[in-house]
Amino acid sequence: MTALKxxxxxxxLLVLWQLAVVLSGMxxxxxxxxxxxxxxxxxxxTEPAFWADTGDTLAAGGMGLALGFGLGTLSGVLFGLxxxxxxxxxxxxxxxxxxxxxxxxPIALLIFGFGYRLEVAIVAFGTCFPVLVLTEAAVRQIExxxxxxxxxxxxxxxxxxxxxxxxxxxxxxxxxxxLAAGIGLIIAITVEIAxxxxxxxxxxxxxxxxxxxxxxxxTLFWIGAIGWALNWGMLRLQLWLFPATRxxxx
Amino acid sequence: MRHLHRGLWFMAxxxxxxxxxxxxxxxxxxxxxxxxxxxxxxxxxxxxxxxFASGTLVADTLTTLRRLGLGWVLASLxxxxxxxxxxxxxxxxxxxxxxxxxxxxxxxxxxxPVLLLFLGLTDSMILTLIAFGALWxxxxxxxxxxxxxxxxxxxxxxxxxxxxxxFIAKIALPGALPDIMGGLRLGLTVALILVVxxxxxxxxxGLGARILLAARAFNAAEIFAGVALxxxxxLVTNALLGLVETRALRWQRR
Numbered sequence: 001m002t003a004l005k006x007x008x009x010x011x012x013l014l015v016l017w018q019l020a021v022v023l024s025g026m027x028x029x030x031x032x033x034x035x036x037x038x039x040x041x042x043x044x045x046t047e048p049a050f051w052a053d054t055g056d057t058l059a060a061g062g063m064g065l066a067l068g069f070g071l072g073t074l075s076g077v078l079f080g081l082x083x084x085x086x087x088x089x090x091x092x093x094x095x096x097x098x099x100x101x102x103x104x105x106p107i108a109l110l111i112f113g114f115g116y117r118l119e120v121a122i123v124a125f126g127t128c129f130p131v132l133v134l135t136e137a138a139v140r141q142i143e144x145x146x147x148x149x150x151x152x153x154x155x156x157x158x159x160x161x162x163x164x165x166x167x168x169x170x171x172x173x174x175x176x177x178x179l180a181a182g183i184g185l186i187i188a189i190t191v192e193i194a195x196x197x198x199x200x201x202x203x204x205x206x207x208x209x210x211x212x213x214x215x216x217x218x219t220l221f222w223i224g225a226i227g228w229a230l231n232w233g234m235l236r237l238q239l240w241l242f243p244a245t246r247x248x249x250x
Numbered sequence: 251m252r253h254l255h256r257g258l259w260f261m262a263x264x265x266x267x268x269x270x271x272x273x274x275x276x277x278x279x280x281x282x283x284x285x286x287x288x289x290x291x292x293x294x295x296x297x298x299x300x301x302f303a304s305g306t307l308v309a310d311t312l313t314t315l316r317r318l319g320l321g322w323v324l325a326s327l328x329x330x331x332x333x334x335x336x337x338x339x340x341x342x343x344x345x346x347x348x349x350x351x352x353x354x355x356x357x358x359x360x361x362x363p364v365l366l367l368f369l370g371l372t373d374s375m376i377l378t379l380i381a382f383g384a385l386w387x388x389x390x391x392x393x394x395x396x397x398x399x400x401x402x403x404x405x406x407x408x409x410x411x412x413x414x415x416x417f418i419a420k421i422a423l424p425g426a427l428p429d430i431m432g433g434l435r436l437g438l439t440v441a442l443i444l445v446v447x448x449x450x451x452x453x454x455x456g457l458g459a460r461i462l463l464a465a466r467a468f469n470a471a472e473i474f475a476g477v478a479l480x481x482x483x484x485l486v487t488n489a490l491l492g493l494v495e496t497r498a499l500r501w502q503r504r
Contacts, residue, residue: 006348030367091263092270098484099477100443103458105450106465106473111287186357190443193359194450195462201360208363216367220360227355 032214041218050203054226057199060116061188064123069180072128073173076135077165086136093132101126101187105195115198119191126187127180134179138172139165171242178234185227200226289471294478297471307460311479314445314456317373318483321380322441326434329385333392333433334418337426343397350390358383358440359447366451376448376456383444384437391433395426428502431495438491442484457483 014034021033032040044050079086101122112118146168150160166173192201200223207216238245271291277283278290289297301307336342362379369375399422407417423430449458457476464472 005344006351009345010349010352087259088263088266091260092267095267095481095485098439098442098488099481100439100446100484102443102446102450103461103477103480106461107287107470107477109465110468110470110473182355185355186359189357190359190447193362194447204360204363208366211367213367216363220356220364223360224353224356227357228352231355 028213029211030213032217036214037217037221040214041221044215044218044222053198053200053203054222056116057185057188057192057201058226060119060199061123061184063116064120064188065127065181065184067120067124068127068184069131069177071124072131072176072180073135075128076132077139077161077169079132080136080139081161081165093129097129097133102190102194105191109195114196119188119196119198122191123184123187127184130183131176131180134176135169135173138169138176142168171238171245174238174242175245178231178238181230181234182227185230189223285470286468287470289474293471294474297469297475298478301472301475307475307479310455310457310460310476311483314449314458314480315483317376317380317448317456318441318445318487321377321445322384322438324377324381325384325437325441326388328381329388329433329437330392330430332385333389333430334396334422336389337393337396338414338418338422343393347393350386350393354386354390358386358444362447362451371452371454373454375452376445376454379448380441380444384441387436387440388430388433391429391436392426395429396422398429399425428499431491431498435488435491435495438487439484442480442487446480 018034021031075089079089104125105118105122108118108121112121142165146164150164155163188199189201189204192199193205196202200219204216204219204223207213207219274283274288275291278285278288278292283290298307336346358379361382362375365375365378365382369378403421403425404417407421412420445456446458449456450462453459453462457480461473461476461480464470464476
């Protein structure tokens with residue numbers, strides 16, 4: 001019932017929009033009727049180029065996420081386990097963290113030129129810091145008794161990380177991964193819109209520049225659907241893998 | 251003792267940063283880092299002072315700050331205002347709020363091409379982009395803060411015969427302030443990203459346009475100068491908002 005109520009307003013708006021376009025007989029470079037948008041989306045979904053663009057965005061975003069998440073977890077665990085390292089790095093990290101990821105685009109552009117590597121580098125930069133902060137906090141909050149157990153068992157540092165630290169922070173690490181995945185997709189699309197001529201963001205810009213509103217709104221709808229599906233899927237996965245995180249899911 | 255301890259670590263941390271910058275300089279001087287990409291702190295500093303002396307860098311910085319400030323204030327007013335309306339209406343929470351959940355994962359920058367069609371390569375396009383993009387976190391946190399208000403406070407308001415406006419101003423807004431402040435902070439981060447994106451797309455002045463043009467001219471020192479300024483803007487605006495937050499929430503920690 002609540003889902004139906006939620007659907008009511010968007011559907012009503014779409015119908016009104018369609019009626020307005022049909023009744024006024026408008027021809028526009030900026031607005032397209034809902035039926036034209038859905039037709040454009042249907043056409044796009046049968047085009048290999050559209051799927052190639054979707055793949056480009058997901059691949060570049062995914063690789064950047066893997067890199068950023070890896071770097072972020074690694075340094076987060078290091079900073080959390082050896083507090084002096086974390087404290088000494090504090091000012092440097094806090095200086096770099098508020099820098100918007102998109103601002104390093106020109107630097108990455110000089111080094112890598114257009115293409116995958118540009119996007120991977122920026123996504124990695126942007127996802128690394130939130131993961132670092134969340135991982136460090138998670139490692140710090142490990143039950144002190146577990147560390148005592150590790151000491152009593154005389155575990156080597158490697159074994160300590162593998163057997164005590166990682167299992168203890170795994171649920172919160174996954175929460176960090178889920179948040180970083182959302183950020184990564186946003187950065188990937190943003191890089192494509194601002195400069196990089198690949199992927200869905202570039203397709204969106206092209207449709208806008210060549211005054212094809214139906215294609216533009218269809219792509220926008222598709223990007224929204226991917227973002228929504230990613231968010232939904234990761235949340236389901238998190239609740240399935242770590243039911244204890246239910247309370248902190250949002 | 252604790253303060254001293256913290257202060258020492260801060261100094262050590264600062265020293266490491268200085269050492270890192272010095273190391274960067276050494277590597278740049280030794281030509282180990284490619285000069286075309288990493289100009290070294292000295293050339294970055296020279297680009298900064300040259301830009302400030304000629305006034306163009308000041309103008310671009312002020313343009314970016316003006317857009318950031320205007321867009322953020324616009325987004326705050328809209329976000330908190332709409333959030334208050336939705337948060338105090340059962341009807342709106344049932345019928346309107348679900349749309350927010352669907353729109354939330356949409357990257358705000360994806361709206362840029364749409365706005366480009368409507369507004370063209372203009373200043374108002376950048377402002378609209380910031381206002382529209384930064385509005386969502388503020389709206390969602392306001393609605394969330396309102397929904398967490400204790401039912402007894404609502405009963406108090408009802409028994410005092412408060413209208414909706416009085417309830418919002420006297421009970422709901424102060425109660426939801428911690429959430430709202432969090433939203434304003436998140437919105438600022440989004441706004442800073444969007445001002446850079448908007449300026450890169452429209453190339454209507456500002457630091458975003460400046461660093462992109464510098465990249466096209468292969469002027470690495472100029473890029474680093476602009477990026478450093480953007481970092482400073484992010485740092486300072488965040489710290490200012492943090493100060494406002496602790497002041498505004500002083501009454502909460504008793």
